[in-house]
Amino acid sequence: MKKNIAVSKEVRDRIAKVFKVSDRHVFNALNLEYPETAVVKRIRIAARQNGGVTMATVPAGEAIFFADGTMRADFDNGAICEFYRADGTGHIFYKGQEVAIYDNVTVPMIFEIKEQAAALR
The missing domain is CATH 3.30.720 (Signal recognition particle alu RNA binding heterodimer, srp9/1)
Incomplete structure (x- = not known):
């Protein structure tokens, strides 16, 4: 089961600008299987504070x-x-x-x- 934090494009852009990272880094940080570093942890917290919701994909038939x-x-x-x-x-x-x-x-x-x-x- 894959988990990620879902946020709008505007929130992703704002997070990238605040943390001075690329859009790809924000995308990877919002994927909960990505290794957790200090910056990734702060990005995830910021995403949740700005309306981010943890999503999980379920395999077909589950x-x-x-x-x-x-x-x-x-x-x-x-x-x-x-x-x-x-x-x-x-x-x-x-x-x-x-x-x-x-x-x-x-x-x-x-x-x-x-x-x-x-x-x-």
Whole structure:
């Protein structure tokens, strides 16, 4: 999973000017996999103070869990699996249309449902 700090172009330009570094150095500093030096640490702090938000990219098919009890997995083919803990249902959406609904979903079923969603064309 890759993590970075997302800020606007104006904020990146302002940070580059304040710290007297290139745009590329700011870009690298906002990538959280880049080694942390004193300047990089200060750039990251400045970015967060100016509205920067930590972002993480999730590989296709990986599940994201939300605080409301929902689990969601997006796939490269455009399919989306959503599972709701409150009512125990699972849904597959493909190209904006609901393709399948599953009731009383168990953990082993989740893997099968995700495979079905990934196989849609």
